[in-house]
Amino acid sequence: MKYWSFSEGFGLENLIRISGELPTPGPRDVLLEMRAASLNYRDLVVMRGQHGKLVQPPLVPVSDGVGIVIDVGSQVSGPAIGDRASPAFYQHWQGGPPPTDLDVGRLGGPLNGVLATHCVFPASSVVAVPPHLSDEEAATLPCAGVTAWSALSEPSPVRPGETVLILGSGGVALMALSLARASGARTIVTTSSAAKSEKLLDLGADLVIDRSIDENWARTVRKATDEVGCDRVLELGGAATLSQSIKAVRTGGTIILIGNVTGNNAELYLPLVLTRRLTLHSVTCGSRAAFEALNRALEQHDIRPVISKVVPFQSAPAAFAALETHQDIGNICISSFQDGDA
Ligand SMILES: NC(=O)c1ccc[n+]([C@@H]2O[C@H](COP(=O)([O-])OP(=O)(O)OC[C@H]3O[C@@H](n4cnc5c(N)ncnc54)[C@H](OP(=O)(O)O)[C@@H]3O)[C@@H](O)[C@H]2O)c1
Secondary structure, X not given: OEEEEEOOOOOHHHEEEEEOOOOOOOXXXXXXXXXXXXXXXXXHHHHOOOOOOOOOOOEOOOOXXXXXXXXXXXXXXXXXXXXXXXXXXXXXXXXXOOOOOHHHHEEOOOEOOOOEOEEEEEHHHEEEOOOOOOHHHHHOHHHHHHHHXXXXXXXXXXXXXXXXXXXXXXXXXXXXXXXXXXXXXXXXXXXXXXXXXXXXHHOOOOEEEEOOOOOOHHHHHHHHOOOOOEEEEEEOOOOOOHHHHHHHEEEEEEEEEOOOOOOOOOOOOHHHHHOOOOEEEEOOOOOHHHHHHHHHHHHHHOOOOOEEEEEEHHHHHHHHHHHHOOOOOOEEEEEXXXXXHO
């Protein structure tokens, strides 16, 4: 087998392809022959060595992937050999409230991720993926897909007719756009260019705000909602966007805290929160049960993730480089894993 590892340290220069022995599944494990992986913003943070003390080299990166079961342990009753499955982002969160040691069970740091031709996982930590998806599309689900699902399901599910504001057009945002539309919500998306705006409209967004020409996008959201504000904001921006998100949401509305692409230290004008009965709810991906619920919705509504670029396994570092300069809409995927085992 072959795998990519940040072996000596982080940084693209330390991402090395290594040959190893084919792993053997334990009694409760399955062995996956990997078919595709998908990169998230988080993988950049890991590559830069900025994901905290728990995430250290040597590390096989990337959380999101899909493979075919080619061997199962003696005590495994499912999945079966030949099934297509993805490992859950949190390997130890089956359902219900998160375990208190949530951080230790994340794939792609601190646990080894999926950038390997073959991977062993506990059978209880892999999930069958929807048959209508290609391998690349299915590979986007464990972190990006499940996070979008949780953001629209927690603390209570979005309802038809509600207005959902989604910040940006990254992997989480695009899946959230599809899921929000399927749930009957009105969608408003902010983005950074005219080209992206057009693509987002093609994908079905009801209103797109180009923040490169409309800095005061919260005002525009309020205007578009008869000065009431949206019901829910998917806050993917962080430091530079939180204040406007608070202004854009209605009294009694919900801000789902998900990401921090613009930085970690946000300033919060408390009266705007305290006097308006807002809910600030943080989401951190989701459980295996959430993953299964997402898959049912994707099948029911024939939803397909958006893929912008596919890079072969042998050239995996190029996918990380592409993520750093990403100008397009859609997930960057890695495929042809088994060609990489030559
Ligand atoms: N809490 C969780 O469980 C969880 C799970 C997954 C991801 N995340 C976080 O969510 C964020 C997005 O992750 P991702 O993987 O979807 O990212 P991604 O695919 O790399 O996309 C990032 C997007 O951020 C947008 N962006 C950049 N600057 C922005 C700004 N000033 N305001 C608003 N949007 C801006 C860009 O969209 P435009 O050019 O269209 O604006 C860009 O496409 C990251 O912070 C990530 O760490 C959290």
